[in-house]
Amino acid sequence: MVDTNQSYIKQCFPVIEERLYQEIIESCSYHEFPSSSYVVKQGAYLNFLPVVLKGQIKMYAEEEDVQFLLYYINSGESCILSFNHLFDPKPVQFSAITEEDTVVMTLPVNKVKEWFVKYPTFARIIINDFQRNFADLLQTTKEIVCFGIEDRLVKYLENKAKRDKSNLIHLSHKKIALDLGTSREVISRITKKLEKTGVLVQHKRCIELMGC
Amino acid sequence: MVDTNQSYIKQCFPVIEERLYQEIIESCSYHEFPSSSYVVKQGAYLNFLPVVLKGQIKMYAEEEDVQFLLYYINSGESCILSFNHLFDPKPVQFSAITEEDTVVMTLPVNKVKEWFVKYPTFARIIINDFQRNFADLLQTTKEIVCFGIEDRLVKYLENKAKRDKSNLIHLSHKKIALDLGTSREVISRITKKLEKTGVLVQHKRCIELMGC
DNA sequence: GAAAAACGGTGATCAAAATCACCGTTTTCT
DNA sequence: AGAAAACGGTGATTTTGATCACCGTTTTTC
Structure with missing residues (x-):
């Protein structure tokens, strides 16, 4: 070792x-x-x-x-x-x-x-x-x-995807909320919104980032 | 020189x-x-x-x-x-x-x-x-x-007083607002509030910090 | 397989702060 | 002195995000 x-x-x-x-x-x-x-x-x-x-x-x-x-x-x-x-x-x-x-x-x-x-x-x-x-x-x-939570969340997810070299992000809403210093509900609502605008798709246990 | x-x-x-x-x-x-x-x-x-x-x-x-x-x-x-x-x-x-x-x-x-x-x-x-x-x-x-603007303003003023070694702070509300990344109105309202609670006194062209 | 724990969605409400609008006073400039 | 600019106060409104409450689903655990 x-x-x-x-x-x-x-x-x-x-x-x-x-x-x-x-x-x-x-x-x-x-x-x-x-x-x-x-x-x-x-x-x-x-x-x-x-x-x-x-x-x-x-x-x-x-x-x-x-x-x-x-x-x-x-x-x-x-x-x-x-x-x-x-x-x-x-x-x-x-x-x-x-x-x-x-x-x-x-x-x-x-x-x-x-x-x-x-x-x-x-x-x-x-x-x-x-x-x-x-x-x-x-x-x-x-x-x-300078940025609102929505932008910060997107950046956070993009960063995570980049570091993991994968568009599939295995993180619960709660953990994300903790990292961004906010609450689960907020993340829940925003991911929903981002799903509607096509930025991401939520699967069972993970979030798939769509950005090209 | x-x-x-x-x-x-x-x-x-x-x-x-x-x-x-x-x-x-x-x-x-x-x-x-x-x-x-x-x-x-x-x-x-x-x-x-x-x-x-x-x-x-x-x-x-x-x-x-x-x-x-x-x-x-x-x-x-x-x-x-x-x-x-x-x-x-x-x-x-x-x-x-x-x-x-x-x-x-x-x-x-x-x-x-x-x-x-x-x-x-x-x-x-x-x-x-x-x-x-x-x-x-x-x-x-x-x-x-972690702190609201009110706390940040107080800290800012205390810091300024300390650096200037004077309780009289010669700064306009606008300049303070700029440093704290907010707007003049907000500073104006909060200084008013702080004046009522006895934290400071506003004079013609400056703010006097009271905290011992 | 049943209970417990974690997860996620959503409506309602609240609070802090940003923004807008307006106006009187003080200071500065020429 | 008079105009222009900076300053400061305050009400009304809006926005963002935090918090509370509640509930159904999924996953874990034993």
Whole structure:
């Protein structure tokens, strides 16, 4: 199993130098999570850097009793979850929940700091990733503020279809509502409306997106 | 004037090594902006890193015809505006508008990249700052989603008072509305309501915050 | 196979905020 | 000083989405 994990590391970081790779596999540890479980819970203090090796994670904000989806972390595109807390220990301000069965590797903070100056590639990867997180968050914020729920739902479904590479979306109205920070009834009504306008078709257990 | 600007750099980066400081003053250029002018406009391509030396800037998102405040950049606490665009040239997804008369220094991208690996202090400053931006953005997003306009207005005013170190807030209802992404009438009604509950008092040209 | 749990639909009602319309006051500009 | 522009107040109306209530169907579980 360790061998499998090591191959994930190679896949996620195809360009790192051999020495860095060796250091990583010496210091990291692996954690497996089933779908829909917490990897990080808002308010916790982390002394490690979580990296998604396989699977998918969604970042959630929680405030008062409302929670809502911020953005996704995939293993494919890049893997760093966040380093918000690395240099200045504070409780994290969001939660991370697995979207499917997921393997996470954790790197100790002190090593991360060390590698950050020692290996420009490593710094580059982290920066790059953080940048993407920032851009994703900004995009989400804009959509929340500027678009109505209907548009947001369509985007959400399109995004889901794209990530799953399938037009069939296996999600209950309730789960969708949770991600969009609204209620089931609202989703139920809007999907109905979207069905009438031909954007999607609802089947027994899933939604089929029609957009070309 | 260059001397003044150089002293601003010292103030903003009190801990950098002399060699880095020398490199910065050799490569940077200075720009002065009056209050309420665009430093960066959403959609532009930047090939420099803007750093606020003096004054204050607010970051704005614009989408459709709605625009709203994301967070502030002060010269005091730290100065990096963003490096979202540094490593992977893309149009910036927000605008930066001066809140008062402001001096900005710009650093060429190639130098920034060079210093990033050459001077750990520099990397540290940038990361730290980016982190703060991320945290601020996240906080703003949560407030937008979870709080009603009344709460957001109070927070906005408290924040403004804190930044100005004065309970007297010289802002028109219209400007406030713009920052909060709503309309003047709404602000007008809520300030009235807050006046009745004793949270604030409205004077001729300004609002006085009462909360101890 | 029966009970329990999750799911989905829909009408009625409510609340927050956006929008429109109008009007008087204050400030700024020339 | 006089015109123009910005500012602020307020009623009426509308829209969006949240909430409540209720009910039938499907899926899971034991």
